[in-house]
Amino acid sequence: MINQSKRNLLKTGGLTALALGLGGTTVTQSAVKKAQTFTKDGLPSQRQLGNLTVSSLGLGCQGLGQNMYGVPQPSREQAVRIVRQAFDHGVTFFDTAEAYGPFESERVVGEGLKGIRDQVVLATKFGWDIDQKTGQRTGGLNSRPEHIKQVVDGMLQRLQTDRIDLLYQHRVDPKVPIEEVAGTIQDLMKQGKVLNWGLSEAGEATIRKAHAIQPLTAVQSEYSLFFRGREKDVIPVCEELGIGFVPWSPLAMGTLAGYTDENSRFDANSSNDLRGIIPRFTPENMQQNVKLIRLVKRWANQKGCTPAQFSLAWLLAQKAFIVPIPGTTKGYHLMDNLGADAVKFTTEELSRFRKELDAIEIAGLRLPEAILNFSEAK
Template identity: 55%
Template sequence: YGLDSRPEHIRAVVDAMLKRLRTDRVDLLYQHRVDPNVPIEDVAGTVKALIGAGKVKHFGLSEASAQTIRRAHAVQPVTAVQSEYSLWTRDVEENGVLDTCEALGIGFVPFSPLGAGFLSGKIDSTTPIDPKDFRHNSPRFSPQARAANFPVVELLNQVAQRKKGSAAQIALAWLLAQKPWIVPIPGTTRRERLSENLGAVTIELTPDELREIDAAASRIDVQGARLPEAVLRYSNR
């Protein structure tokens, strides 16, 4: 997977970032996957020194386990944890990551909050996926899995009709309603989609609506792993 979190590599990467970005400081430095060959305490200690040197402002982790988050936080306070979280990927509710972030005062940043586009309703079982697209190799994006998982989109569309929004906006509003320290990061390449995503902040889901969504979602058995096995090996470590 190309992981390298050796202290000397982290220092070299940060120096290269500063030069490339023409800046004096990286605001938030993420370790995007936990390197099994380097103790997390060494990573956190290296970032701590970089913060002390003024080269980095905040330390973040991605796809880290609750235990790893606590170990890192004991050396250098973690500002943000980034992991996949959405209405069809809710592992962090069960594996202790969200509870740990809340206990330690760490912000949580869900990536793929729209299920890599699926929860927007723009993709169904017949949508062709380019072989170069990472979703082409994702078990959850096989035609069979997409057909089985489409009830999640139908649920979002039902709520969207009532709230006068879109499926994507409801998916984001649901995340924003979970905790005030949860801030999703939807990606987009189109300006109109950016405007649509930003519109999610104007949609307020009531407690009854949130319970309704959760109850309906619990009856949907999401099919397919969220990532290929070779990538999942480096998640929740």
């Protein structure tokens, strides 16, 4: 159980699930003051993911182990410092994966959580076909029982822990029945190596099958103001079954932080910036999609917060079981994000904003077809 009173406060990377690299933004002085006041004096509120109690905002740690969205991989020292800063300001939910690096993000998180491991909820993911000795990727999936068990043993070493609080299947492997995966997870639970499990980018049918065998604690999928597809399928199932929902890329790969516009151009090398090969970020589609960015900026100014805070607060306002995991490599972006917990909406504001939001059609797929093919939830 997490004791908040112990604190003073709070084959390519393109084939892994995405976390978030944030950029800067121009905001009003009142918004900056509000963010600073909150992150200095208060803790994020808490939420339930199944039977896990976590901070209302987690930390996505993919960018701590590899290049993300034009932001170079930070040094180990800098990455560890972000983990500790997040904890010191109330974050108790840390999300990583073997695929991030590979392995480097887990090593960073393990080092960053030394001495405080019992006060946090640690989530990681298996499911890609990665050689556990060399880190070499085949570009495919692998959820065979023997491979899962091998991966978990490696995770425990890298994370410097004896158990994983929440273990996700990163992508559903069509070659391995989900019933077989669930049975493997049950074996790991009996051994005490895994305490809870979840799915990432899974569809409704798989969620139901998996949950019937071994109840799921959380489901992770992309969800933001830029992509709301999960409102029609996965989120309703989670609500029905009592499963938590964890949005990855809650700021649309930094776009909703307010620094991207129709003139933005992204590195065509996806190892440096995946946005360069994502359809919704092409120059042509950004001519349309900038309408959403402008809408968010306008509402953020009205609310006296930053665009990032507005976008995260909106997600928090949708369901009580939603816990976004924005990622960053910079302390000031972390503090900005955490200020979202203090931004609240009236029912009338949510209704009015939803009408304006629904009037904007987002152009372009959320991911390239080659990557979408690994997701059940399109």
